[in-house]
Amino acid sequence: MSREAAAAARVVYAIAYREVIRFLKDRSRWLGFIAQPLLYLTLIGYGIAHSMTFRSVPAAAHVNYLSFMYPGILGMSVLFTAIFSGVGIIWDREFGFLREVLVAPVPRWAVAVGKALGIAAIVVVQSAVLLALAPVAGIPLGVGMAAGVLGVAAVMGFGLGSLGIAIAARMQSMEGFQFVMNVLTMPMFFLSGAMYPLRGLPVWLTVLTRVDPLAYGVDALRNVVYGAGQEVRLLVEYPVGLDLGVMAALAAVLAVLGAWAFEGQET
Amino acid sequence: MAQPEWAVEVEHLVRRFGPVEAVADVSFQVRRGEIFGFLGPNGAGKSTTIKILATLLRATSGRALLAGFDVATQPTQVRRSIGIVFQDHSLDDRLTAWENLYFHALLYGVGRDEFTDRAQALLAMVDLLDRRDDVVRTFSGGMRRRLEIARGLLHAPAVLFLDEPTVGLDPQTRSAIWQHVRRLRDERGVTVFMTTHYMDEADHCDRIAVIDHGRIVALGTPDELRRQVGSEAVLVGAPDAARLAAEVAERYGVAARATGPGEARIEVADAAAFLPRLAADFAGRLESLRVHRPTLDDVFLHLTGREIRDEEASPLDAMRRRVMGRRRA
């Protein structure tokens, strides 16, 4: 390995290391990432499960809404954590730490990539914990399924984390953070199919759901979470290959975008 | 590659922030292995200059070379050559002291064994060894500052920037840090570029540039600067001060006058050389002898018309600095 490559690898590791350490230490984040899905599943999930049925599956099929919602909630959790962590660069700038990184003799793309990888690691840990909720949603836990979830979460975390980095790299204020959360993250969540199936929708809504990157992540999670025989499989939208292909391509593009946004900035 | 003679070369450097000309046509050079100081009031443009040299800000115009590399076009080489302690905080306060240092070591490629030894030694120097595994959030302001300095010294740069490194630190820590910095310079030929408000620290510098409103108004060794303000003086205590002053003036052809009952002031170019002659020639008539040299405070007042300490003490400035510090990442 050349000297440059070794240096870049070291930087990627350093940035990812910091990201993970910060996450592991932050008790309020642990509380948050466990409580939020739990609230969604119980307070919204149970309510809807007991009051509504799916229009888009045959009446004879017994599809449990909680089973439908569970992968969506995993996806939501990955989305919020990834964007939140990526946008954390704004905090680093505000509190001065970013200078320590920007003045170091390291390629900035490596900083962006390291951060995205760190975020991927965080969402994997998080998803592993949330797998414990699967039985609550009527989904049997299995090794293959768990491995699938963690793999998909890693790709999603890397891509969505890069999106957050790209947005935050040139952003100067905390207000910007609120804006991102409201205008970008919430619609991405709503349109992702996490809460309702993406079929039989009006055309305008369908178009929006098709361009939502999270929709492919959530669908990939459904693909790996549902066992072969489950009726809820009826609500999977695309083949898993397509989901993964779209997400991988997107993650690559977003990583380049994040790295690019990070280059050449002043502090 | 042949080492360039100058560690830092700056030519007609200008940086504007909108209408504010923070750095207004500054030129100077810093020798390799020199301790070079920037002395100036708040808002003079010290930090802005350092940030341009450290590749964190772009110059509006002008040129700056660091270790022979152009800061605008060869930022990576420049970054490889420098270490910096920022004026404003730059630690990750969720990490421990040790983790902050380790992160820095990774960024700068300090090997593991080397890291452990140096980190231990530096933490001992800044008296934080027993707090190494505490989260920085629990540190006092002075402790954070000490950790930042330790971190800045962790790798061995060719040029070390210290932006008001010792503000708010107690005298023992300040002197320990100074000892270390001087050792770095003597043993490894590190060039040190610092800004300070402390006059006694400015006195440690080989050369000082006094900067005001973005311009360099004086540059030289501390002694040279002092000479600009006025000569040195010998203050004499003697019962017959008035007569003594007259005799001294006549005998040596220097300015001398009584400044009070039993006290006279003799202006001389070199007080240290003059003292023995005076003592010998007027043996028995002198009660006390004291050398007065112009301080850098005097120099500063003379050059800028302001007391540097007033500025430092102004609460408004202190507040502005805090606010600016937070905004300027």
Ligand SMILES: Nc1ncnc2c1ncn2[C@@H]1O[C@H](COP(=O)(O)OP(=O)(O)OP(=O)(O)O)[C@@H](O)[C@H]1O
């Ligand atoms: N990012 C910025 N945006 C706008 N103005 C700035 C910025 N950074 C510095 N300035 C302005 O440039 C001038 C010089 O600031 P600088 O920080 O270089 O001063 P300084 O000599 O370091 O002062 P101090 O002793 O307070 O640290 C000030 O008028 C300041 O307000």
Ligand SMILES: [Mg+2]
């Ligand atoms: Mg400053």
